[in-house]
Amino acid sequence: MEKSATPATGKVSNHIPDDVAISILSNLPLKSLKRFESTCKSWSMLFQNPYFMKIYRNRIIQGNHSDHADASLILRHTIVLDNVVRPVVEPLFQSTLYFISGEKFENRVKLNLSLPFQVLGQDIYILGSISINGFLCLSNLLDDERKAVLWNPTTKEFIVIPSSPVESLPYRKFEAFIHGFGYDHVMDDYKVIRYVEFDSLSFYDIMSRGLSEQEASWKDVPMEPLWEIYSLRSNSWKKLDVDMSMVMSPETREETVRFYMDGMCHWWDKIEKDSDDGETYFVSFDVTNEVCFTTPMPSDIDDTFDIRLVKRQLVMLNRSIGLISYSGETNTLHVSILGEIGVKESWTKLFIVGSLPHVKYPIEAGKNGDIFFIKKDGELACFNLDTQTIKELGVEGDMSQIVIYKESFHSIRSIHN
Template sequence: MEKKKSVVASKEKVIPPSSVDLIESSIPDVAKDNISIAVMGYLHGLGYDNVMDDYKIIRYVCFVCDVYGLEEKYVDSLLGDICLDALWEIYSLRSNSWRKLDVDMPYSLDCIEGTQVYMDGECHWLCEDRYESCPFRPCLVSFYLSNEVSFITPIPSDVDDCFDVEGSWINLAVLNGSITLISFHVDTTIFYISILGELGIKESWNRLFNIGPLPYIRRPIGVGTKGEIFFMRKDKELAWFDLRTQMMEKLGYKAMYPDCRIIYKENILPIGDITL
C-alpha cells in the first residue's frame, strides 16, 4: 500500500513599510537635486508577546544623508517637516502595522548572526553601551515585548574580554532557561561560557567553565538550542561539542565552503514565514 504524503502548508507574510520607509519618496521635488537620503533599518528582535498574543519585530532606524555640501539651515528649509532623527520602531502582526517607540536604549549597527536571542517574551541583543555613565562598554540589552521596558546589563571584562580582542567569535544562547554568553578566542583556541543570573545586574554574570585549548578548531559555526557548539575543524571536518555532557563528536561531513554555517529553525507558535 502506498503511503500518503503529508503536505505542510507554507504561508508568507509580507511586512508593510512604515512611514519611515517612505521618507525617501516624500522628499519635496525642489530638494531631490540637492539631498540624497537612505533609510537604514537594523533588526534587533523578533518574538512572541504572550500577554497580547501577538508577534512583534523591533528595529532601529537611522538615516544616511548626503547634502552635497549644503549648510544645515538650508537643508532644513528644503526638507520642511521631514525629521531625520534616528528612532526605534515596533511592528505588530495583530495590527499589521509599525509604530514609533518612545525608548532610549543602546543599539547595534553590527547585528551579526548570533548576537541576538529571544526568550519568554524578551528580545536580547549585544552591543556597546553608549550612555555617558558607561561609555563604549559592552552590554546586553533586554527588551520586553509586552510592556516595552528595557534593561541594560553591562558585561565586565573579567567575565569576557572578547569585545576588545580582534579575531574573537561571540554568541548569545539560551541554556537551561538562562541567557548565556559563549565566546571563542582564536589566539588561545579556548571557549568561554558565562551565564547571566539577573537582568540589569552587572555582578550577576558568572563564568561557568572554559573549554580548551582546542588547537584543531578552525572556527565556530553556531550554537544549538540544547547547548551544542558547532564548529569546523582545520581539516574542514564538521563537529559539535555538547555542553551538557562535555563530549565532542564529528558529524561525518566536510565543509564545502569556508563560510558555512549551521541553520536551526524552530517556530515559537504555528505561524507562517515572515518576510521583511
C-alpha cells in the same frame, strides 16, 4: 528544613548531609544560587566545588525543556554566486534551508522556499535562533530591497510584513537592523523590533529616483536614528521610546539578531561614549510592555583574554542565557550563564574548554550541549560540551545559521486579519 531526632540522644538535628544539600542546590536556577551564597561558607564556595559543578553543568546541558522537546534543527546554508558580471536582477546570494538530524547531522531534508523566494529573493536569513509557535521571521540580505515575512514551514502559512512610513520619504536613504522577533502572550500578538538609520542621498541615488539635485539638497529631512516596532495585530509599525544611545554597527546584519525567551527578545549592543569605544551591554526587550533592560557584559571575559582576539556570541543554552567567548590567543572556549537580568555579578562562568586551535568563531548553541562554530578552514562544525567531541557537518560555514525549530500547527491568520 525538616528536623530529625538521633537514636542515641533524641536531640533534634538541623543538619542536612552535604551530598543531599548539593543535590537539592544543583536543581535551583542560577538566580537563586547566587542569592543563597551568603547563607553559609560552603554555599558561597559552590562554584569552586568540582563535584557540584559537574552536577550543575550536566543539569544545564541535559535538562528537559519544553522548547527543546521534539524540536528539530534548521540549517541555513547561503553561498555567494560566482558570476561577477551578472544582470542587475540576479541575486548576490543563494540560500537553502534544511531540517537536519542524525548523530552526525547527516540527515538533511530540504525545505520548500518557493513562497519566501517570491517576496525576498534567494538571499534569505532567519531572524533569531528559535521558532515561535512554529513561525520563523525571515528577511533578505540585500540593502536596497529589505523585506521581512512570517512563515510556518509546517503549515506553509505566510504573511508579508508591510513597509514602515519612515521608508517612504524620498529624500533620504534608509537602513534597518532587526534586533528581535517575539511574542506578546497577553495580547496574542507577534512583534518585530528594529533600529533604523538614515543618510543623505548620493548623486547616483538622486538620479535613480528621478529627483533633481537641487530639489533633494534643500529638503529639510530629519536624519536622527530611531527604534521601531511592528505589531501583527495592528499590522503596522510605530516608533519606540527607548534609549537612542544604544547603537551597534555590526559587520553583518545577522550579528544583531539573537533569540527570544520567556516573553523577551535578547541581543547585545553597545552604548557609545565620546571618550572611548563605549561599553557593551546585554539587552532584554519585554515584548508585552515594550521596555528595555540592560545588563553589563561580564568583565572577567575581557580581563582574561586580549579582547581584540576574542569572538563572542550570545546563545540560548537549554533555557539559560549564555555567552560564548572564544580566545584566539589561548584557543579556549568559555561559556558563561546569566543568572539575573540587570545584575552583572550574576554572570557565572560554567565551562572552559580547550585547546581548540581549529576554531574561528562560535555561531550558535543547539540542543543537549551542542555548540556550533566555524572552523578556520571555513567549514561548519559542532562541539558537544558533554562528550567533548567535535563533529563536522560537511558544509561551508561562513554564511551558515543554526535555528531550533519546534513544529506547530498554530495559525496567526486570524490575528493578521
